[in-house]
Amino acid sequence: VLVDCNNFYVSCERVFQPRLENKPTVVLSNNDGCVIARSAEAKKLGIPMGAPFFKWKAFCLEHDVHVFSSNYELYGDLSARVMESLRQFCANVEVYSIDESFLWFENWDMNDLITHLWDMRNFIKKSLGIPVSVGIGPTKTLAKIANQLAKQGSHVVNLNDPKSQEESLANFPVEKIWGIGHRLAAKLQAMGIHSALQLRDADLKRMRLHFTVTVERTVRELRGISCIPIEAIQPRKQIISSRSFGRTVTELTDLEEAVSHYAAIACEKLRKQHCVTSGIYVFIQTSAFKNVKQQYANGMVFSFPFPTDDTSFIITWAKKCLQHIYRKGYRYNKTGVMLMELAPNTHHQYDMLQPKSSKRAALMQVMDAINHSFGRATIYYCAEGVHRNWKLSCAHRSLCATTQWNELVKVTCF
DNA sequence: TCTGGGGTCCTAGGACCC
DNA sequence: TCTGGGGTCCTAGGACCC
Numbered sequence: 001v002l003v004d005c006n007n008f009y010v011s012c013e014r015v016f017q018p019r020l021e022n023k024p025t026v027v028l029s030n031n032d033g034c035v036i037a038r039s040a041e042a043k044k045l046g047i048p049m050g051a052p053f054f055k056w057k058a059f060c061l062e063h064d065v066h067v068f069s070s071n072y073e074l075y076g077d078l079s080a081r082v083m084e085s086l087r088q089f090c091a092n093v094e095v096y097s098i099d100e101s102f103l104w105f106e107n108w109d110m111n112d113l114i115t116h117l118w119d120m121r122n123f124i125k126k127s128l129g130i131p132v133s134v135g136i137g138p139t140k141t142l143a144k145i146a147n148q149l150a151k152q153g154s155h156v157v158n159l160n161d162p163k164s165q166e167e168s169l170a171n172f173p174v175e176k177i178w179g180i181g182h183r184l185a186a187k188l189q190a191m192g193i194h195s196a197l198q199l200r201d202a203d204l205k206r207m208r209l210h211f212t213v214t215v216e217r218t219v220r221e222l223r224g225i226s227c228i229p230i231e232a233i234q235p236r237k238q239i240i241s242s243r244s245f246g247r248t249v250t251e252l253t254d255l256e257e258a259v260s261h262y263a264a265i266a267c268e269k270l271r272k273q274h275c276v277t278s279g280i281y282v283f284i285q286t287s288a289f290k291n292v293k294q295q296y297a298n299g300m301v302f303s304f305p306f307p308t309d310d311t312s313f314i315i316t317w318a319k320k321c322l323q324h325i326y327r328k329g330y331r332y333n334k335t336g337v338m339l340m341e342l343a344p345n346t347h348h349q350y351d352m353l354q355p356k357s358s359k360r361a362a363l364m365q366v367m368d369a370i371n372h373s374f375g376r377a378t379i380y381y382c383a384e385g386v387h388r389n390w391k392l393s394c395a396h397r398s399l400c401a402t403t404q405w406n407e408l409v410k411v412t413c414f
Numbered sequence: 415t416c417t418g419g420g421g422t423c424c425t426a427g428g429a430c431c432c
Numbered sequence: 433t434c435t436g437g438g439g440t441c442c443t444a445g446g447a448c449c450c
Contacts, residue, residue: 028418029417029418029419030418030419031416031417031418032416033416033417033418034417034418036418036419050417050418051417052416052417053416053417054415054416054417055416055417057416070418070419097421212423212424212425213423213424213425214423214424236421237421237422238421238422239420239421240419240420240421241419241420242418242419242420243418243419244417244418244419247415248415287417288417289416289417334418336419392418
C-alpha cells in the first residue's frame with residue numbers, strides 16, 4: 001500500500017491557516033525560486049510544477065493566489081506525525097519520502113483491508129488535518145499507480161483485481177509510471193509503447209536489450225511480480241548541504257562563511273545518523289541562467305586521513321578546498337558541501353599519528369544537545385558568519401507552529 | 415533583479431592485477 | 433608473420449526519484 005499526502009506542503013500550511021481551504025495556494029522552493037507545491041485550485045489556474053516564481057508573481061497577485069516560502073521545519077514535524085500515525089495502522093512501514101510511505105499488509109481479507117485503510121485515512125485527516133491518498137497493489141509500482149488514480153478523487157484505489165487492473169493500465173500513460181522518466185518515456189514511445197498495459201506486455205528480452213535492468217524490473221512489477229522489496233530505513237550514503245545565495249556573491253570571505261555554514265549543517269546531520277565521513281566535496285558555481293561568457297563552476301574532493309565527524313576539522317578543510325577552486329571576478333550564486341564515504345561511527349578507524357581526542361567528541365555532543373534543546377543555531381562557529389548577507393531570501397515564511405515556543409498559534413475567544 | 419535541494423542506482427570504460 | 437584469458441576496482445555520466 002502506498003500512502004501519499006495530497007499537495008503536502010500546501011496541506012501543512014492549511015493546518016494552521018484554515019482560511020486557505022479551497023483557495024489557490026502555492027509553496028515556493030528555497031530562495032523563493034520555483035513553485036514546488038500547488039493546491040488543486042492553483043493547479044486548475046494552470047500554474048505548472050517547478051515554475052520560476054518571478055515569472056508568475058504578477059499572475060499570482062492577479063488571481064489572489066496565496067504564496068508561501070518553504071517552511072521545512074513545519075513540514076518535517078508534520079511529516080513525522082503522519083508517519084507515526086501510519087505505524088498505528090501497520091507494523092511494516094517504509095518511509096519513502098517526506099510525504100509518502102509504503103505499508104506492507106500480508107494475508108488480509110481485501111474488504112477488511114479497505115475498511116482498515118479508510119479508517120486510517122479518516123484518522124489522519126481528523127487528528128492532523130492532512131488529507132492522504134491510498135493506493136493498493138501487489139507490487140510497489142502498481143501501488144504507485146493506484147495511488148495516482150486515488151488522487152483523482154476516490155481517495156482509496158485497489159489495483160489487485162486483475163480485471164480492473166487491465167483497464168486502468170490501458171489508460172495509464174507510460175511516462176507517469178514510477179521509474180520511467182521523460183528520457184525513457186520518449187524512447188519507449190518511439191518503440192510504440194504508450195500505455196502501462198503495453199509496457200507490461202512488452203517482450204522482456206527486448207526491453208533488457210534496449211534498456212537496463214531497472215526497466216526490466218518495472219515490467220515485471222507491472223506484471224505483479226514484486227522486484228522492489230519493502231525496506232527498513234537505511235542510513236544515508238552521502239550528505240549534501242547547499243543553497244543558492246539571496247544575491248550574487250563575489251568575495252572569498254562571503255563564500256568562506258557560506259561553505260563553513262553548510263559544512264556545519266552537514267556535520268550535524270552526519271552525527272544525527274551516527275556516522276563518520278572520510279571525505280568532502282566542495283563546489284561553487286555561477287548562475288547558469290546568466291550571461292554565458294562569465295560562467296565558472298568547479299569542485300574539489302578532499303580525502304581525510306581518517307574518518308571523522310568533527311565540525312571544526314571539516315570546516316577547516318572545506319575552506320582550504322574553497323580557496324583552491326575560488327577565482328576572483330565571477331558572480332557566484334551557489335555553493336555547497338558534500339560528505340562522502342559515510343560509515344557507522346562505531347567502526348571508527350583510529351590513526352596512530354592522530355591523538356584520540358575525547359574532548360572534541362564531547363564538544364560536539366554538547367553543541368548538538370544545546371542546539372536541540374534551545375533551538376537551531378543557538379551556538380555556532382564564528383566561521384559561519386554572523387550577519388550572513390549572502391543568506392537566502394524567504395519573504396513569505398509561515399510560523400513554525402509546532403516546533404518553536406515563540407511561534408505558537410494564538411487562539412482568541414470572543 | 416528573479417530559475418531548489420536533496421537523494422539513489424546502473425553501466426561503460428579505463429586502469430590495474432595475475 | 434604470429435601477442436591470451438580471466439579477473440577486480442574505480443569513476444564519470446546518465447537515468448531516475450521526491
